[in-house]
Amino acid sequence: MNESQALFEKAKKLIPGGVNSPVRAFRSVGGSPFFTAKASGSRLLTADGNELIDYVCTWGPAIHGHDHPVIREAIADALSKGTSFGTPGPAEVEMAELIAELVPSVEKVRMCNSGTEATMSAIRLARGFTGRDKVIKFAGCYHGHVDSLLVKAGSGALTLGNPDSAGVPKSFASETIVLPFNNLDAVAKSLASNAGQIAALIVEPYPANCGLILPNEGYLKGLRKLCTEHGVILIFDEVMTGFRLGLGGVQEETGITPDLTAMGKIIGGGLPVGAFGGRCEIMDCLAPLGPVYQAGTLSGNPLAMAAGIASLKLLKSESPYQRLNEMGKQISSGLQTMAKDRGIPLQVPQTGSMFCLFFSDQNVTQFEQAVAARHEHYNNFFHSCLNQGLYIPPSSYETCFISSAHGAEDVSKTLEIFEVALSTFG
Ligand code: HOZ
Numbered sequence: 114m115n116e117s118q119a120l121f122e123k124a125k126k127l128i129p130g131g132v133n134s135p136v137r138a139f140r141s142v143g144g145s146p147f148f149t150a151k152a153s154g155s156r157l158l159t160a161d162g163n164e165l166i167d168y169v170c171t172w173g174p175a176i177h178g179h180d181h182p183v184i185r186e187a188i189a190d191a192l193s194k195g196t197s198f199g200t201p202g203p204a205e206v207e208m209a210e211l212i213a214e215l216v217p218s219v220e221k222v223r224m225c226n227s228g229t230e231a232t233m234s235a236i237r238l239a240r241g242f243t244g245r246d247k248v249i250k251f252a253g254c255y256h257g258h259v260d261s262l263l264v265k266a267g268s269g270a271l272t273l274g275n276p277d278s279a280g281v282p283k284s285f286a287s288e289t290i291v292l293p294f295n296n297l298d299a300v301a302k303s304l305a306s307n308a309g310q311i312a313a314l315i316v317e318p319y320p321a322n323c324g325l326i327l328p329n330e331g332y333l334k335g336l337r338k339l340c341t342e343h344g345v346i347l348i349f350d351e352v353m354t355g356f357r358l359g360l361g362g363v364q365e366e367t368g369i370t371p372d373l374t375a376m377g378k379i380i381g382g383g384l385p386v387g388a389f390g391g392r393c394e395i396m397d398c399l400a401p402l403g404p405v406y407q408a409g410t411l412s413g414n415p416l417a418m419a420a421g422i423a424s425l426k427l428l429k430s431e432s433p434y435q436r437l438n439e440m441g442k443q444i445s446s447g448l449q450t451m452a453k454d455r456g457i458p459l460q461v462p463q464t465g466s467m468f469c470l471f472f473s474d475q476n477v478t479q480f481e482q483a484v485a486a487r488h489e490h491y492n493n494f495f496h497s498c499l500n501q502g503l504y505i506p507p508s509s510y511e512t513c514f515i516s517s518a519h520g521a522e523d524v525s526k527t528l529e530i531f532e533v534a535l536s537t538f539g
Contacts (some may be wrong), residue, residue: 117147136269142492142507147499152179154518157504162258164528165504166523170504170514173353173378174436174465177427178518184382184423191419197411204418210424214389215360218370222390223399224413228352228377229257231387232315234407235373236261238389239313239346241405242398247307249314249345251294253323253480256315256350256375265291265480267322272508293319295328297335304343304461307399313373314340315348318363322353322513323483325462325469333369340372346395352377352387353512357426358432358465382420432519437466440515440524444468444523446529457538458487466515470494470505483510490538495509496535502528 114122120121124131124259132138132146139146148160148293155245156176157165175185196358205224212222222512225231236248237260248261255268264286265271290307294316304311318333320326330436340347349371355362356379362369373391380386390396394454400406411417445463447468452459458474471477491509498505503526 118145120148120160121145128534133295134140135267136272136508136511138509141272141509142487142495144406144496146507154178154180154521155516155519155523156413164504165499165502166519166527168503168515169511170503170516171383172511173357173514174376174381174383174424175358175516176379176433177424177515178516179383181427181518183427183482184420187382187419188384188416189341191415194415196416197414198199199410200414202355203419204415204422205413208413208418209423209424210378210390212376215425215429216351216355216374216376216390217361217364218372218374218392220393221396222388223407224418225389225407225409226385226411226414226417227257227387228350229259229387229411230373230376230390231352231375231424232256232262232348232350234363235348235375235391236313236315237407238350238395238398238405239373240419242395243309243312243344243346243404245312246286246288246292247310247312247380247441249290249292249300249303249311251316251320251480252291253294253326254315254317254320254350255322257352261289264289266318267480267510269508271323271484271510274425293479293481295332297332297339299314300336300339304339304345308343311345312483313348315350315375317350317353318367318369319354319358319464319467321467321469323480323510324471324477324486325464325467325512326408326477326479326483327462327464329478333363333367335367337371337493344375344461347371348373349373350375353467355379356428357467357514360425360428360432365436366399379424380421381417382422382424384417384420386414386417431517434465437515437517440519441466441468443524444515444527444531449506451528451532451535455535455538457490457535467512470509470511493537494534497537498530501530503530 377387445461472487
């Protein structure tokens with residue numbers, strides 16, 4: 114038994130399933146998870162002494178790679194002044210100023226501690242602002258483990274076969290309408306038949322929790338138009354895409370401005386953080402100005418603010434997006450070509466530094482197509498990669514992330530490893 118296996122055996126006795134977030138347990142790909150001892154740049158070092166090229170990047174936040182010296186120094190500097198104040202601090206104002214400058218929809222922003230808190234609070238705010246109860250979400254989109262959003266959810270919920278979680282009262286779930294992504298007619302019909310009842314429509318503009326699914330031309334624009342016509346708050350969940358595809362997220366890339374935006378991951382520079390923001394007239398409904406209550410002992414934590422500000426400033430000064438996109442394109446087109454040459458049905462959707470693998474012969478634009486992909490092929494591919502020193506997500510419903518610490522050597526090594534992994538297909 115190696116060190117990771119020994120740790121996992123012990124963890125299982127103390128932590129449900131041995132993990133603090135389900136997808137880490139390798140349940141769908143099989144086998145036992147490795148434990149990470151240390152991470153640096155584009156690499157993880159496991160407790161067993163193996164070095165892995167990392168395409169999970171702590172599920173998105175590590176856009177600068179692991180342990181970036183500028184972020185580490187910013188945290189160390191903040192640490193020397195205290196770990197938590199429970200009063201307003203100057204870094205919170207700087208963070209709010211940066212987010213409002215970079216994200217087109219945001220005039221005011223409230224910090225919280227996770228993406229889940231961000232989407233949960235944005236939904237409550239939309240309900241408080243509109244005085245309506247119902248919410249539209251899309252099959253396969255995952256917005257954290259918020260009760261009313263754990264209905265046909267993606268990510269770990271889908272991976273483990275519980276897209277509708279136990280523990281969510283039927284009465285809560287009945288306020289959530291689930292529609293197919295990339296189908297404007299379904300949205301138009303639902304808005305018409307529930308006229309005056311829908312508070313919000315929440316969407317990952319580029320869904321990345323059931324693999325990566327890209328919107329059809331005009332789809333996001335159509336959602337914007339329909340929401341405006343029906344007085345529905347359009348919420349973009351940019352927890353994954355925010356600051357990753359460009360400084361202003363999908364809303365900047367597409368020119369579609371949501372009413373509210375949920376953020377997380379990169380804005381914490383690797384520390385726990387979330388945020389939601391939007392127009393003043395909506396945001397000012399929050400306590401202490403308005404009747405919608407939302408709070409947090411550690412919200413705006415000085416260490417998280419310091420790490421996040423350093424991360425955002427690095428993105429502003431280095432603008433790594435073009436290089437990240439080039440690496441993304443090399444990996445996705447290289448992999449796609451190798452699979453085609455071998456007659457293996459594989460789709461590798463990619464945008465910027467995000468990509469995923471669907472072992473399927475069709476272009477995947479819908480949740481059902483993602484579910485119909487050959488997941489057992491992904492699982493074999495995953496283990497072959499891991500054995501060769503490369504880590505992709507331990508679930509075919511997740512998305513791979515590239516960091517600016519990845520370079521040409523990583524990309525060519527990655528393609529070599531992918532080629533060997535494909536050669537194991539009989
Ligand atoms: N929110 C992450 C992306 N799907 C997954 C992280 C987790 O579930 O542990």
